[in-house]
Amino acid sequence: MYKRVLTIQDISCFGQCSLTVALPIISACGAETCIMPSAVLSTHTGGFTGFTVRDLTDDIPDIQKHWIKEGISFDAIYTGYLGSQKQIDYVQDIFKTLCREGAYKIVDPAMADNGKLYVGFDDAYAEAMKPLCFGADIILPNITEACLLTGAEYRETYDKAYIDEIIAKLAAGGAKTVILTGVSYSDETTGVLVYENGEQKYYEHKKISKSCHGTGDVYASAFVGALLRGKSCYDAAKIAADYTLKCIENTIDDSDHWYGVKFETALPDLIKSISE
Helix, strand or coil, rough: CCCCCEEEEEEEEECCCCHHHHHHHHHHHHCCEEEEEEEEEEEECCCCCCEEEEEEEEEEEHHHHHHHHHHCCEEEECCCCCCCCHHHHHHHHHHHHHHHEEEEEECCCCEEEEEECCCCCCHHHHHHHHHHHCCCEECCCCCCHHHHHCCCCCCCCCHHHHHHHHHHHHHHCCCCEEEEECCCCCCCCEEEEEEEEEEEEEEECCCCCCCCCCHHHHHHHHHHHHHCCCCCHHHHHHHHHHHHHHHCCCCCCCCCCCCCCCCCHHHHHHHHHHHH
């Protein structure tokens, strides 16, 4: 079935993140991909200076009203980086008014990493993100974001018991399905833990020590695309992990390409994976 998905996040005109990866990746997976931009930036904020920002918060309700008037609705709504608590509130209403029956509500909290909130966010923003995440069908936090959502202590080194505790707290908060990314039990490997219907499954793959901008958005977009092709949450999480790893491998030897990953070069691999 031809699915229609809405993704709500910013447009960084240069830098291979947010909507400039979500739109092509989900489209390549065969879904009609519609966008609601939360802001327009000349570049992303990682490593660039002097970038321009146009906040589009005030445009969101009018876009929503027009779509309701036209009878437009979606099989999935996927949110990424949201710039303010006001935008979080708007998304809550969009979930209520623009979802078709049985639609997926998917939230990537996109607010923190490596134990710290992103620049421009504070504890009040993290608190406002909780009801959005706990009301969604699927959330895709990293460990830092999961700690902020649950009050768990962030640790750089941990064991399975620590991850089990975080999952238990997310479930107690109301999380239905959790795709916890960046779960690493050794220096050589990392992976993703999928919590669904009270059960956990873990997919492990090799770790590349070099970090790259935008890989969280690449991962979430590939996950959404695979899910809408009928893959299970675990299979979609695995496909997205393999694809993101391939994107990084295709980029790490190019020192000039520090601002993102060459996700386009690995799209044939993604398409093959979702077609099997």
